[in-house]
Amino acid sequence: MSGDLTGRKVAFLVAAEGIEQVELTEPWKAVTDAGATPELVSVQSGQVQAFHHLDKADRFDVDRVVDDVSVDDYDGLVLPGGVANPDALRQNATAVRLVHDFFGHQRPVAAICHAPWTLVEADVVRGRTLTSYPSLATDLRNAGATWVDKEVVVDSGLVTSRNPNDLPAFNRKMVEEIGEGAHRAQARSA
Numbered sequence: 001m002s003g004d005l006t007g008r009k010v011a012f013l014v015a016a017e018g019i020e021q022v023e024l025t026e027p028w029k030a031v032t033d034a035g036a037t038p039e040l041v042s043v044q045s046g047q048v049q050a051f052h053h054l055d056k057a058d059r060f061d062v063d064r065v066v067d068d069v070s071v072d073d074y075d076g077l078v079l080p081g082g083v084a085n086p087d088a089l090r091q092n093a094t095a096v097r098l099v100h101d102f103f104g105h106q107r108p109v110a111a112i113c114h115a116p117w118t119l120v121e122a123d124v125v126r127g128r129t130l131t132s133y134p135s136l137a138t139d140l141r142n143a144g145a146t147w148v149d150k151e152v153v154v155d156s157g158l159v160t161s162r163n164p165n166d167l168p169a170f171n172r173k174m175v176e177e178i179g180e181g182a183h184r185a186q187a188r189s190a
Contacts, residue, residue, distance in 0.1 A: 003175035006035035008075040010178060013041050013066065013095060013118075014048055018084025021050035021057040022164045023112050027078050030171035036075070036178065039063040043092045051082055066094050071101040076178035081113025081133065081163075090121035100124055103158075104190035106182040110159040110174040112166070116140060119158075124189045129153055130160040157183030 010031045012024060028038050040063045042048050047059040077099065079086065089095045099122040102109050111119055116132040117139065119125050126144030130153050137147040152161045152169040159177050161170035177183070 003034050003172075003179040005031060005075075005175060005179055008036040008178060009073065010036050010038050010076045010078060011041045011069065011074040011098075012038055012078045012080065013089065013098065014080060015085045015088035015092070015095075016042060016044050017049035017051075018082045018088060019048060019050045019060075019080050020082035020085070020113060020164065021052055022167065023080035023082065023115075024050060024060070026164075026167045027080065027110065027112075027171055027174060030175055031076075031078070031178070034175045034179070038078075039074075041066055041069055041098075043089070043095060051084075066092065066098055069098065071098065071105045071107060074102075074107065075181070076108040076110070076174075077102045078174065079109065079111040079115035079118055081111075081115045083114050086115045086117040089118045096122050100190060103186050106157065106184055106186045108157040108159070108174075108177040108180070108183060108186070110170065110177070112161045112170055113163050116160060126189055128158060128189055129155045130158060131162050132160060133162055156185035156188070158186065 042062040129146040
């Protein structure tokens with residue numbers, strides 16, 4: 001993995017359950033291997049439940065609750081997918097506000113699979129080009145985005161991918177964008 005993220009902190013924002021496990025663990029490993037400190041931020045304390053598609057997988061300890069964090073605590077944000085995870089996140093006003101704040105503060109954001117649903121709710125996709133799980137294409141277009149069917153798309157600090165098969169490319173670009181730091185154009189959609 002290219003890129004040095006030594007001294008940087010990256011938030012992984014998730015709901016209480018429904019997180020696609022590999023979309024949490026593989027990016028987590030990528031930022032850790034690059035030298036960053038990841039933190040699992042959730043809507044509740046305790047543990048969150050990950051899934052392998054529709055089957056329960058492992059549980060993960062929450063580091064911090066979304067009510068107690070600020071964009072100023074982090075150098076980047078990762079939004080893992082899973083169908084239920086982003087659907088629950090977009091119903092939490094504090095989580096949505098945090099996502100919006102990352103854009104307003106020009107910080108890199110990486111979202112995979114169904115995670116762009118949270119971006120739609122945060123109203124940060126208008127005028128942006130991104131990808132996602134194909135079933136979100138209409139939602140993203142209706143929110144003002146240009147949707148493309150590609151392995152990974154980078155748009156001024158916003159990294160998106162379609163599904164777990166895209167994780168190698170997603171992880172490379174995520175580490176690269178976080179390593180670059182602030183992206184002035186990121187704020188254009190905030």
